[in-house]
Amino acid sequence: MTERSYPFDAGAGAGITEDQWSYMASSWQTDGVDSPGPSGDSLKVSTTGQPFTLLVKAGHANLAGFHYELDLDQSVLFEANTAADIRVDRLVLRLNRETNTVALAVKKGAVGSSTPPGIDRSWASPEIPLAYFTLRANSDTVAPADLVDAREFVASGVQMLSPASASTGARQLAEGQIGYDPVAQKFYAQEAATKVEIGKQPDLSPYLTRSDAQSTYSPLGHTHSYMSNSITSGTLTAASPWYFESSGYERIGSLTHIWGAISYSQGTIDELAPDNSVMFTFPYSAGPTRLFRMPIIGQGYSFSPVSSGVYVERSGSTARAITNFFQVRKQTWYYFDVTFISA
Structure with a gap:
């Protein structure tokens, strides 16, 4: 049995392998695109109208403890569909432990199938999905309606929010994040530009206290079936x-x-x-x-x-x-x- 601990500035733990780093760093963050959510552009894929070509926006991602950076928008090529039926391909980020790279890759689908290729979650060559797209019969371009944003995003955990009264410099939630206000003792979720309280009970008082409820909220005509009372x-x-x-x-x-x-x-x-x-x-x-x-x-x-x-x-x-x-x-x-x- 061998005990190991790392990293240190001296001793046996001063030098570690890529695999050891991957084990360690992957526990710090989940795999995914570093983005506030679907509304963000990080590594977002779009069509170009040009043959064989898609465009990936600049951005960052984490995969198996390794960081990926694309500093400028980049074109990605795919094969034309020369068959008489559809083909669905998938665009992923893939870790290659042999070449020590994380890079964009297109996975070619099966002709006639509307299901995109699967996603590799193995240790050897894990992938992060970015998008999948349908190539029509005998086509070399992708229509915007045939491309699906399939990005998976890094988890952000629950954020500790500044008290609601602290309007200056208060921490803001990104889309999809959950936050907790310790003063109000409430949880919130961010939906697009709106912060929504989680578990809030609806206020029904306007409907329960109106003196003109009968005339304002007319009862809907209906009937009831009863068991015979004979x-x-x-x-x-x-x-x-x-x-x-x-x-x-x-x-x-x-x-x-x-x-x-x-x-x-x-x-x-x-x-x-x-x-x-x-x-x-x-x-x-x-x-x-x-x-x-x-x-x-x-x-x-x-x-x-x-x-x-x-x-x-x-x-x-x-x-x-x-x-x-x-x-x-x-x-x-x-x-x-x-x-x-x-x-």
Whole structure:
């Protein structure tokens, strides 16, 4: 294991390699064009109307810890599209660790594809995108509408602002920056030429306190759909040999609620109720839209869930509950309480 620390003016850390510098300096700033945002001209790409040519404005950028400077506007050449379909190329800044350079480069796209070439984010040859552009079929020029500004910008972090009362020499935010005013305890973001408070609650008082609100802000015509408030109710009808201690149903709109305590009056202590026999009935209009298995529990000699089937359905002109392999006991009350959709 080797420990390293640098840079120093003497000792082992006095001399470092390019890779060591790149590791160190890349942590100081994110990769990107050094510009206040899209409104800035730094390394901005534009069309020229001339064959094979784009123009890149002067500017600065940071890439993998290395600084790039273009001191004058520069023309960049691209290949003509001689195919019978479109081609989308991309213009990037690329670091070449072999030649020790950061330079402009055009990445040629695939004919017929509307997607520009990807961006290399590798350690060996990282890139910063500047723009991508569409070359029409059999064309050697780029129309302004076919060029897209795709610059990525260096991150600026949150700026500590001067108090709002300090009008002279107060720090100004650049486009896209976020700032914090420690006195007002507020965050701001810069949008073009406007500083906008972040998280500010809208002032609704003008709309809540107007005495003429009804005439000034006329209500928009509209309607509401309500659930029917009609209620139908009654008792369930037991089918012999079943009988109820208590029961009922209640339908409100499209929902029906049924409940009851029912017992079986014939047979042995433990037996299967006749299969597919009717347990009780109630009005068809309150019946379910589809057959469902109804939870039911017994209490008497024992208190335990019933492992069987009691199903509720609409049949003919009535709604009913029917048994299906239903294990019953005499002298036992079976309880149910369910709500379901009935329309």
